[in-house]
Amino acid sequence: MTEPARPPVSRPAERTTFLPFSRPTIGDAEIAEVVDSMRSGWITTGPKVERFTNEFAAYVGARHASAVSSATAGLHLALLAHGIGAGDEVITSPLTFVATLNVIELVGATPVLADIDRHTLQIRVDHVARRIGPRTRAIIPVHFVGQPVDLDPLLELARAHDLVLIEDAAHAAGTEYKGRRIGSFPTTSVFSFHPNKNITTGEGGMVVSHDEDVVSRVTLLKFHGLSRDAWKRFDRAGSPRYDVAIPGFKYNMMDMQAALGIHQLPQLDAFIEARRRLAERYQAAFRGLDALLLPEPVPYPSRHAWHLYTPLLDLDALTIDRDAFMAELKARNIGVGLHYTAAHEFSYYRDRYGWRPDDFPDAHFVSDRILSLPLYPSLTRADQDDVIAAVRDIAQRSAR
Numbered sequence: 001m002t003e004p005a006r007p008p009v010s011r012p013a014e015r016t017t018f019l020p021f022s023r024p025t026i027g028d029a030e031i032a033e034v035v036d037s038m039r040s041g042w043i044t045t046g047p048k049v050e051r052f053t054n055e056f057a058a059y060v061g062a063r064h065a066s067a068v069s070s071a072t073a074g075l076h077l078a079l080l081a082h083g084i085g086a087g088d089e090v091i092t093s094p095l096t097f098v099a100t101l102n103v104i105e106l107v108g109a110t111p112v113l114a115d116i117d118r119h120t121l122q123i124r125v126d127h128v129a130r131r132i133g134p135r136t137r138a139i140i141p142v143h144f145v146g147q148p149v150d151l152d153p154l155l156e157l158a159r160a161h162d163l164v165l166i167e168d169a170a171h172a173a174g175t176e177y178k179g180r181r182i183g184s185f186p187t188t189s190v191f192s193f194h195p196n197k198n199i200t201t202g203e204g205g206m207v208v209s210h211d212e213d214v215v216s217r218v219t220l221l222k223f224h225g226l227s228r229d230a231w232k233r234f235d236r237a238g239s240p241r242y243d244v245a246i247p248g249f250k251y252n253m254m255d256m257q258a259a260l261g262i263h264q265l266p267q268l269d270a271f272i273e274a275r276r277r278l279a280e281r282y283q284a285a286f287r288g289l290d291a292l293l294l295p296e297p298v299p300y301p302s303r304h305a306w307h308l309y310t311p312l313l314d315l316d317a318l319t320i321d322r323d324a325f326m327a328e329l330k331a332r333n334i335g336v337g338l339h340y341t342a343a344h345e346f347s348y349y350r351d352r353y354g355w356r357p358d359d360f361p362d363a364h365f366v367s368d369r370i371l372s373l374p375l376y377p378s379l380t381r382a383d384q385d386d387v388i389a390a391v392r393d394i395a396q397r398s399a400r
């Protein structure tokens with residue numbers, strides 16, 4: 001028996017080492033600053049957190065800011081600080097990290113979903129408008145993968161219906177909408193410094209707001225509800241006495257974390273530029289490949305922070321599904337991410353709200369097809385060439 005004839009395919013040279021899909025860029029300055037914190041005897045919340053908070057607020061153009069232990073903690077406190085709780089509805093996107101929905105549940109409110117646009121991956125403002133009802137109190141749009149949502153009509157909706165606008169800006173440090181940085185709008189915004197994000201503090205987040213009262217409440221709630229500047233009570237000038245205004249959480253950022261942030265922030269623009277160049281190289285390499293639907297720009301002026309490079313697989317052109325495609329990449333030593341499975345498809349949310357996949361058809365479409373390819377400033381062109389060759393090879397072997 002002879003094998004059926006196969007078209008000749010170019011097999012890429014196998015990578016011998018695994019290429020991660022994400023990697024933080026940590027330099028000597030960050031390492032020295034962390035060591036300085038450890039040697040100083042002051043590890044937890046202190047002057048470095050204050051400095052990082054002020055410098056981050058200045059960078060994004062925010063009036064008020066409070067550093068927290070994660071963006072999840074920040075979103076949780078932002079909802080509480082805005083007084084959102086039982087009986088309230090909060091509109092958000094199904095295409096997000098599930099933390100966005102979890103915190104809505106955790107404050108006792110109800111998440112209401114508005115579908116995304118399958119091309120730009122951003123929440124659709126017309127769908128948000130349709131979901132506004134008598135119990136709606138807030139909207140949490142997500143600046144997905146570093147492009148901004150269309151903020152102007154969302155600000156208009158919030159104004160018209162007296163709603164709170166909390167931006168999930170976990171992907172959006174350095175993102176601009178119509179020439180202004182995310183963080184500078186008359187809203188509350190929450191940024192993430194998880195190691196996968198554009199700048200990192202290990203774990204960490206920042207709540208910024210135009211509303212001083214909101215940030216004061218976040219600051220109170222993030223540290224047990226103790227009266228302000230609790231860390232100063234260990235100073236010579238500070239008093240060791242404190243009052244508890246309200247039972248709070250333990251969501252403060254440490255100086256060891258801020259030590260990283262202080263030296264990451266000045267590199268953010270260069271990091272984004274490096275990500276942009278790599279993303280454009282992917283776009284050029286993949287244009288014309290039937291297997292991929294390439295990321296599309298939003299139709300308004302913006303600066304993309306390129307947090308992730310997320311093409312969709314065109315399943316009509318392939319004999320394998322997304323999960324198999326990801327397994328093929330891993331078999332070739334290429335790391336890959338999944339951002340995200342649409343939140344309405346997780347069992348808790350499915351069971352609690354009876355959501356079916358097609359209730360949000362574009363989010364469902366994207367959820368089945370999206371994958372994140374390696375993208376970070378230290379990714380070399382040779383590494384990226386390996387990714388491109390692997391994607392092309394799998395696409396060719398699995399072409400329908």
Ligand SMILES: *Cc1c(COP(=O)(O)O)cnc(C)c1O
Pocket residue numbers: 069070071072073096097099100142168170171191192193194204205
């Ligand atoms: C990462 C992320 C979060 C949570 O950030 P953490 O700092 O890890 O808590 C929230 N929303 C989105 C969209 C994210 O990507």
